[in-house]
Amino acid sequence: MVANFNNIITDHLFRVLHSDSVSPQFLIPSSYGNPCLDLFFHVLYLKQLLPLAWSHNPLITPLTTLKLICNLRDLSNDLGKADEEAFCAAAFWLHQNHPRTLACNLASFAGEGEFGRSIGLMQDLVEILYRVLEGQDVRRRKKKNNQHNHHHQEKAAAAAARKKAQLKSDIEKLKKGDTCEISSVPYFCPSVDSSMERATLLCESIARKIIPLESSHGGCRVRDRLKKEVLVPLTFALDYSQGFDSSAKPCAVKEYLEEVKAGKIIEYVNNHGVGQAAELQWKAIVKAKVGKLENCLAVCDVSPSSMVGISADVSVAMGLLVSELSEKPSWKGKVINFSPNPDLHLVQGNDLKSKCAFVRRLDCGEHIDLRKVFDLILEAAMKGNLKAEQMIKKVFVFNFDCALSNSNNSSRWESKYEAIRNMFKEKGYENAVPEIVYWKVDTLVAPCTKPGVTIFGGFSKDLLRLFLDNDGKVSPYHVMEAALSPKEYQNLAVMDSVLIS
Template sequence: MLFSHLKKWNPKRIFCFLSSDLEQKKSIAPPSPPLLGPPWIHYPDNLPEWFYSSNYPMTYTEKRSPTFLTTGNPCLDFFFHVVPNTPPRSLKHLLCSAWNHDPLTTLKLIFNLRGVRGTGKSDMDGFYTAALWLHQNHLKTLAANVGSIPRFGYLKDLPEILYQLVQGSDMRRKQKAELAKKKKNIKGAKEKPSREDRMMDRSSVPREIRVLESLRRDSMKKLESSRLRRVRRREMARNALDKYSDDQDYRFLFERISDYFAELLKNDMKFYESGELRKVSLAAKWCPSMDCTYDRVTLICESIAKKVFPRELYPEYEGIEEAHYSYRVRNRLRKQVLVPLRKVLESQEVSSAAMSLYKDKFLNARFTKYLEQVKAENPKIDAGEFLPHLIVKSLIKSLKHDCRYGSVQVAELHWKRMVDGLSKEGKLRNCMAVCDVSSSMKKTPFGVALVLGLLVSELSEDPWKGKLITFSEIPVLQTVKGDDLKSKIEFVQKTGWWGMNTNFQKVFDKILKIAVEENLKPEQMIKRLFVFSDMEFDKASAKPWETDYQAIVRKYTEKGYGSALPQIVFWNLRHSTATPVPRNQKGVVLLSGFSMNLLKLFFDSELDMDIDPEIAMEAAISGEEYQKLVVVD
């Protein structure tokens, strides 16, 4: 029945019907795109050979510009893509791939994350995430390198790793979130009752009764707080004992760390008793105190005390119960070791982080007079461990909240100390910074780009000293003006062009336009550009699958400046998968992070201009301390 009506149709009629239907669809369908052929037929004949020979997988940036998916070297991917805001899951994925490729290089890169000196990145949270991954996958390697951790960071890193193993890796993140929530609640607290309402309430109740009621409430709060503290401490102690007894891997690392502290303290006591006070280490300063948070969570003080005062070497402990022995050696460690050694370590110097944190407290103790004295002489405020953007953040916060004069001066002196310290190590020759100020840079990366760009401009030699380029949709070449950090920051903020787009190629279009108009010779061109960005560039090339760097090479070649192509330092500031060039691209460096330490690689042109990303990475982890790291498992 369904097909019976088709018998009435003439075959010619059916063919005409189908033909007309096809013609109608053709008229509706969009026109076919023109054939382009392979990309290389559109390029000039004098481009370098590597331009055509990329076999690495490609993808798109967030803004649809072609980019590489990987450098081709998992270790280099880890070095370039891990930044302070990288999610732990992504960091572990990159770490696992890198370790499978080259364990020793990966171990060096892990410690490079923590490094606050040399060419380290000062990424403390990233290092802790990597250290916990090592504990889970390569415990013996982590334990074998415990002594190297303080040389890249500080001794406090050791109890912090144990703390996170007991409490969980996300505990610090939760604590920061709770603290931010408390601050927000304080700022958004409900308005207090008016003075008239409070007077009415007071008049209805006799003063004696109000005082007694207030004392009763305070007493109840104290009792409840005391009870909750006891409950929390018991829970912490039980968790610490359970972790120590049930987790063999944790116990192995715990004993290694307590051994390390005990050996340092015993050696320090020998130096103390012999009067060689300059040889005393900082072990007493960073050794957890009795009943501090680290001790309550891990119970490490008991272990250290028993190793400093072992029962078999001290006859007075023979025959006494274990609990009494533990109590006595803990107390003895405090009185006879930590207290005298900490007295020796007392100093008038204050670290940069503590100076920033407690500057408002210092203002009440003749601190302003001290700042004036320091300003008149050589700056003696330590800024070695302070990240540049945190200095500027502190300055802006002080100006925003109209803080006292001393708060601004601390930031100014920190900046001066940092610039002077770096200047003594070398200069940046023929260098200029290019700062991404587009909307994709978010909050912190945006500030880091500007501050690192400003730092490069101050460290550069003439004629590029004080100059930088900001770019989003339109690049702007700026000559930074101002005598102090405050005026320089205000100048950059006022004169920059902030936009939604990230047109990276326009920067080089502008450079080439100036070169052609001024008829510059190749040797007069800028030799190195630091690009501080998230690498999420806009699509700006009409040629399919032509990356931004390939487009730059092509444009320089077309204008006759192929031999004057500058070395480009791609400095990644935000977590993304965009990779501008592969591992073996000559004349390009791939860096990342918020620390200025990696700038030292370029002082006085220590790196060749035709360096590739792999060689630059190896240079960053070639220091003496890195040679002491060992892979065991």
């Protein structure tokens, strides 16, 4: 719906791109041995890592780096950075070093097509244009430089003359009373009297296309008319429509039915209208993943203080999924509560709704005693007279115990883990000590490994798929791959891979 308006801005920005060059500076050691992984997990070093990531492998990493730049602004899931400033800085770097790539991907940045549907960067396109014209540090300097306004005014007018503005279509819909069909374009126009407008002349370019030429007398007047006759009434209509007309909002149930995920299933299990469908979808997922995560246990944190919203749904869903994929007789259908005094629970209930309710009622605390978790596992193995190959392979903790994240506590953990290994050895399970996998589902955490423990964080359907396909093994590369896997990223293309010299 916003494609025509995007074309105006895209063409406007394309025409003002120039080829200033920047050389890579301040080389830093690579934590992961791959600058693309470093860039994904360490945005703090954006300026230093961008040229390193782009040139790491000329056949592969330019496109990966371009995707990583877009991931900086991704708001769609926990694997996106949602960092507007970092994204604009990276886009400016593209403008200086790979202007054709920036120009040819502007439509994706702006929200045209599949990419923009999930990330929505229309306003960022205007910001990029502003920084290209005024300099990367324009927001800090807050100076108004109108030196090249006349030059860009001519280019903006030429661009607008070739494109039909979406705003014109929106005005027609407003006149007909079709307020629910109005696009979000009015929200993304710069204020007509702002420094951004004085630098870009974007509103003036659009106004000269919409306002009849014979009735326009000068830039100030045409911008004022755009504001009074177009932007104000359209914005008011949008505010009213979104506030009072529920039909203007996306249907969550429709989205659920189109592409259901484990966490989403749990979210809708109590919904009267789609609860039965959730039950069927759940059974299909479990059936499809049979043979994955065999002999594993889940520790679920469902305490209100640490897990809220979709995070709680994911914790419940993953706990149930792991329990149903485990083998009989000792592990299938069982979970452990996240508590200083954990216990091994057999999930009660005949359907998904009742099983979810059971897990949500588990007694959970602020931390867990892992030694007691291993005691429970060893006790169940001894009681069932299990062989070493029947022992639990992995314990998935859907929470993140900060006690393992610093060096001092890491040393204490290593001592505890050695005691656990000795305990298993004494009972005849020397080479069958389960591995612990901490998964913080609500926050992106770079994967790291300690003796017997893997820690990572973040959640998306693609990360879940990789998690299951790799039998619970997750590496830093897996997390980055999951973040860049959505179909929206596949529209991006590299047009000038060689760094400008």
